[in-house]
Amino acid sequence: MGNAFRNKDGKYIDYTQILRFTFDGKIYQGYKGDTLASALLANGVHLLGRSFKYHRPRGIVAAGADEPNALVTVQRDHARTTPNVKATQVELYEGLIAESQNRWPNLRFDVGALNTLISNFIPAGFYYKTFMWPRQAWGKFYEPFIRGVAGLGVAPTEADPDRYSQRFAHCDVLVVGAGRAGLAAAMEAAEKGLRVLICDEQNMFGGSLLSNADVQSTESLLQTMEKLHQYSKVTCLKRTIAFGYFPHNMIGLCERLTEHLPNPAKGDVRERLWQVRARHVILATGALERPLVFPGNDRPGVMLAGAARTYLNRYGVLPGKNIACVVGHDNGYLAALELQQAGATIAVIADVRTKPVGRYIEQARQAGLPIRSGMTVTGTGGYRRVRNISVAPIVNGNIDASDTIRCDTVLMTGGYTPSVHLFSQSRGKLEWKSEQNAYIPSQSTENLSSVGSAAGLAGNDRGVIGALPMTNKSTAFVDWQNDVTVKDIDLATREGFHSIEHIKRYTTSGMATDQGKTSNINTLGIVSNILQKPVPEIGLTTFRMPYTPVSFGIFAGFARGDLFDPVRTTPMHSWAIEQNAVFEDVSLWKRARYFPRNSESMNEAVARECLAVRASCGLFDASTLGKIEVVGPDAAEFLNRMYINAWSKLTVGKCRYGVLCREDGFVMDDGVVGRLATDRFHLTTTTGGAARVLAMMEDYLQTEWQDLQVWLTSTTEQWAVIAVQGPRARDIIAPLISGIDISAHAFPHMSIGEGTIHGITMRLMRVSFTGELGYEINVPADHGRAIWEAIYEAGQAHGITPYGTEAMHVLRAEKGYVIIGQETDGTATPDDVGLSWAIGKAKPDYVGKRALIRQAMQAPTRKQLVGLLTLDDQVVLEEGAQICATAANTPPMQLIGHVTSSYYSATLGRSIALAMVAGGRTCYGKTLYVLMPSAAIPVTLTAPVFYDEKGEQVNG
Template sequence: MSVLRTPGGGRVDRERSLQFNFDGKAYAALQGDTLASGLLANGVHLVGRSFKYHRPRGILSAGAEEPNALVTVNPGAPRDTPNVLATQVELYPGLRAISQHRWPSLQYDVGRVNDALSAFFPAGFYYKTFKWPQRAWKSVYEPAIRRAAGLGRAPATADPDRYAQRYAHCDTLVVGAGPAGIAAALAAADAGARVMLCDEQSEMGGSLLAETMARIDGVPALDWALRALATLAGNPRVTLLTRTTAFGYFPHNLLGLNQRLGDHRADPDPGQPRQRLWMVRARQVVLATGAIERPLVFPGNDRPGILLAGAARTYLNRYGVKVGVRVVVVTATDAAYQTALDLHAAGVAVAAIADVRAQPVGVLPDAVSRAGIEIMPAATVLGTRGDRRVSEISLGRVQGGMVRPAARLACDAVLMSGGYTPSVHLFSQSRGKLVWNESLLAFVPGLSAECERSAGACRGVGDLTAALEDGAAAGLAAAPDPVRGSWRPLPEAGTTGGCGWLGALPQPQTTATDKAFVDWQHDVTTRDLALAAREGFRSIEHVKRYTTTGMATDQGKTSNLNALSIVASGLGVPISQVGLTTFRMPYTPVPFGSFAGTSRGALFDPVRRTPMHHWAQARGAVFENVGLWKRARYFPRAGEDMHAAVARECRAVRSACGIFDATTLGKIEVVGADAVEFMNRLYVNSWTNLAVGRSRYGILLREDGFVYDDGVVARTAADRFHVTTTTGGAPRVLAMMEDYRQTEWPQLKVWLTSTTEQWAVIAVQGPNARRVIAPLVEGIDLGASALPHMAVARGRICGAPLLLFRVSFTGELGYEINVPADFGATVWEAVHAAGQAHGMTVYGTETMHVLRAEKGYIIVGQDTDGTVTPDDAGLSWAIGKSKADFVGKRSLERASMRAPTRKQLVGLRSRDGRTVLDEGAQIAALPGQQPPMQLIGHVTSSYYSAALDHPIALALVAGGRTRLGQTLYVPMPRGEIEVEVTPPVFYDPKGERLNA
């Protein structure tokens, strides 16, 4: 057992020792240790190199505020996790971790030269230096800087773990399970509230886990805490979440909590999530987030072995680890005296307590004096020595405004305490207003913006007695029925005095040789901040960005207030006038996996499949995504590429017949006495004269006159329309319809129901279509005059109810068989089987696109782009001319909407007879232009037409219909293509095949 390990006590399991590995070296520790306490127990303080100067850095703290001890756990292994805090990594047998940001090794780092050259690295160095030449930034400066400065390396392999997410609700969410938080949870639970209590550490109790003196309700404070937690755990309305960081406070009391479930286990269950993201909605929130001890700012304050006094007490009392054998305490508060007393009792030599206050008095200083520890009042620190570990401290004495050297003391650890900074991060995220409290030297919560209250040290109530009472009062007030509660804590604890020191400790007038660090993680010194003030930065937000103070991953938890104080004195204004930078989530880093949760791989998005999907899949269909739908794009046969398959499918439809899955088309049932009036007001078409059993191609505009959607609309009863929409447009068309129905025309008796998924739709297209379906259809006369083009009829097919449309999106004789979705697969197979005698070929969306383009039928969203009017698309014929109004009509009457120079839909034919134009390619009127070119339109659809044996394209061209026969030029990557402007209908322009 290491000499640095105490013989007993604390929260580690003395019976369970374990081995871990840091930077390739094996160490022994105990179950219950963190990586930090395990290293300290082995005398290891040096754990990293600093960001800019590559100075050796040690463990500064024992918690979430740690700026130095960032490590990579499981390097190169599946759970490779960079940038985690050694103070938060729980050890398990065999854990491997490495230090970061050092090269070639932690002990000897080449970048240390930056420290010697630091005169050349002032604040804003990058902004000032790497400005020229501009090109060099991307290629030379940035890569070099990134290599030298980066934090850990991002893992190179996919994350093998699962992550869970869960919504939760409660009456009272208590964040932080220290004394105030436990008291709040007890009080709220006692009042009958549904309580959630979360704490970021492996064990609840907060400061009480390291408390040795205080008593509560007549028992030692820690025993009280354990009993209280057991009481809470036994209450079914209370949820306790350890290892759970409340990282973000979102509007209306939604808090993001990240719970670490597997990180502390040597063999996590792969079936269980590694972390769980809680989205907790609380009626009331109690923030009991405690306070963070502030470092003191003096030259050489960053050497390994110099750490926060409270952290040293935590390591001693909670983990049974002495941070050194001979320590010097430098403090501005009484709290560090308790650390000195505890260390002294554990056999650690306390060389002196250097107190920056002129006259430290009170219970704790008296106790220290009685213990024989020297107190040096009015002290300051002039510097430290020691390369990879502090070995000596130079103390000074402030007298009459002068600083004189006082003593040089040998030591292997310096414990500092500048006071406590309330953790107001979550409060500030909630948009509560912080107020400066001069007597506390701290920003504390003022007016809340949410149903929230802070309790205990996070609002400056740091004294144990007061914090317990504050927590209990807050918990009670945050319960829905506060009168029920009766529990009150009965603490007995001494009070501690002194609120600390802000900014740099006093120094002699001579220039100090060593740096005094304010922000450890970003290597920001007093000089950088002073320089920023001298250079004219006034806003703290600008100073922050210029010097990068507080911008590291620790978000300045230990540095912000010292930085603020130095800037304020540099500017000669009070701190309250300098203001505070914004606190942003997350409080501590949260893995991307937690945010992604289950939204990965097959669960990333819903995949919508039609009832015929499996049939298509079994036939080797190649699918494409259309919205969330999977649609069969083409059905290649052996040896066919897409071009060959599509050409074959196209020829089959034109010469015999094809079968196509059109299920994904949106469908809306419009029903009611005013259904026809509603349709008249909404669509451009006139619906009054549409007979029952007939359908029509409908166009829907937005109020600004541009095409929004289209589709075939059938009248299936006097008061009932079956409206189809584009596949992607179904939800937005229904939303638009509901908008007009509910908010503009609430008096109309009409209702809307989505029936998209009620129906499976099987398109049968081609000259043989009638012959294929005739034997299967019952109750409908399929004769050309009985069921002409655009007729609709009800009957049965293969035992299923049938709604049969005679429609065509191919230009051929065609039917769309609508059957209830459960019947889709069987009817499809029956039709396909019946079709085999008639040359039936299954085709996909790509063939559908080619066939419709040959006919000049547009696809909304492909051939239109939100700036296309019906006339632009050549669809004026569809507009009900006698209608007084419809959505978009007034906008169409604007002069600019009728200008002859508008882009109009035309066909394009490549003059070379073989080049298929790129969709989206631009179009020029004149050849051989150099940029900037005069462009007059663009290609919207482009395919090779098997029927015509040449490429075809649709395009929007300025004044296109006046350019028929003209030659235009399409610049493509391989050169300019000459095209002829044609009408958009390439195939069967008279439409004779439709009426076969």
């Protein structure tokens, strides 16, 4: 029956371009300009899917974004398969492949439809009530079962190969919706010379004008478009949905660029997110047609009257040939008249109103259409397609005897509901207009205006809301997509759910992917009727973004693959790559973790690197350390106030290890601070803490200590930092350096000086994070790699060995040096981690000083930094493992600490660990137990230093 329901009057159909497509494997024909829905209707196909809960056969209800039923999966390939798209919004293209959903084994015969037979046993709240007991069954049986049957389409199994794009845009006026009102508003703004952006979700502008039969609509549309395109400051975006209204007139738009193309080129952008900031927003989103709620209103072939007009006038498609109309609004008569004109038979017009009057009603009478008023619908017949409708008059408030009338299509209309979704998202107040049976925009909080029917309907255009009088409530659907019936709402109110928010969640009405575009207002009407309260007293559920579903792809945008995050690399990165370094991520940085030689494992490489540092010399890239230059006459005073340490007595040319607390007394960061001049300090932070420390310092300077004359500048990336560590360090670098006497006597541990290395300006610090004689050489970043290579070259004779962050961790742990964020967790005081020696006790104030004298901060039972040695010296503990005083491994146990760092030390030939243990410093020598998955492992508590306890090596 190829296009048996098609005439040649579709105003926006190109009849010269025939398109072939398949639905559930069967081949059909449509035309350029069709949607999947219009093309299927033209072929007489009304059965498009099965309902969510009862698997009832379902057809097409609407013609646009409000479609609740006709969800299909559109396939291009395994990766590009889009489930749950509305057939009414799928533009037809040559070769389109669509599949129905939620049915097995096929759409016409679906086993799940057995649910219909037991629908009496699946009431509202069924899942909440049923799957409560026995408790153990939840994880084993219920959850897998529910996950199996829930949901509609199936997500694709392969990664999305499409590109998604993003754009920020600004305009004076953003017009959402390009119907009559939106186009007029855009034109007015354009004429004023303003920057205008106008968007519409459809593939062409025109809105409801596209659904009109008259020639004037088409002509005025064409003229407007022609004029609009002449303004250079006007941007027109079709296929673009305004999905969300964000504060301060930021609107999210999703532009679909390739969805309508038969073969999008590889690399084409599929969808684009527009983040539009508009000085003024004009909402011209129109109104949505309201269905009627009566028994059997969900059969395929039951459709909105306005949608039928769209199919007829825009696409040249007759939804049926023998049509019954159930109307609560004059629009239904217009549909009947136009369809009769197009050759359909109007079997009946059952008006649910008692005395309808109006222009179209008069025309329908004159055309001899069979009008009955004061009616209700008692049911419909047919299974995969509606076959008849039973209508009955209401006499004295009672349903009288019904009359069954044959038909192949039922059109219904309850009138229109202004589309206030975006207005409501903007936090505008809605106002109930009983004469329009609608919520309309009232006070807005943003600079916006609503125009056209989005602002409200004409005069007393109220139509009907709620349910028609009925006795059989179990097949009268309010929310098609979530299978919510009048009976469910009835039950919910009887069970005590009276707030609309509760009713919504209990029945799930309005919670499907169509967000209740067709159901919300009728739900309100039904509840109002049951509770005998006016609609405004029932409340209104929140309209949430997105208006229609949008893909995750647009939110990810460019942030994928190499551009997911910035990948920060140091000036020596390329050298490390050439040396086959294995890298690890440290915040956004790539840091060399170790440098395996030949087929070394990580443990082997780390052991070799550690031994080399202890025996001769290691070379380490410390460029990622945060660096801040503190300059000004009050620099020392500023540091006094920030750090726990005292700085006034630090002389020029010296360094000091500094500890930074937050105001609450907990350690936040640490680093070495060197004094370059009386008014200039070179300060280092942890790699991850660089931005945080600078922000905190700026905060105090700008908001608390404006009396201080001192300025901060980040120099993290100005300097490449090369750490040369080990007994041979001085021997290696001395020949390269000039301008500084680096002899042990002239340049002792914790010195800083400026000179040159290999001819390049350098800041040299004699510092050590390994416990060995060590230097950190700062050179301008461009020279980093060259100087690194010069040192590496010079060190060859001494066995210089590049080492990575893993060896660095082991070496510092052997010395008990803490790493902020590893030993500390934001609740450790300086004393907890053994750093109370750093506190400048004579200082009147520093950040955190007051908090540290609170009683709880001094408690002897606080967790303190200790060392752990396993009795079996080859066992390496797990970092994060909990510590217990007894071996008894039966809960409940008192946990007294946790392991913070744990490594195998090649230098010592055994494992070592650092831990935070309650009152640990008083328990050296005691045996504790570390809870590991295998067993409780006995350990001896020690001081947190395992190597060179006296600290003599650094002075070498």
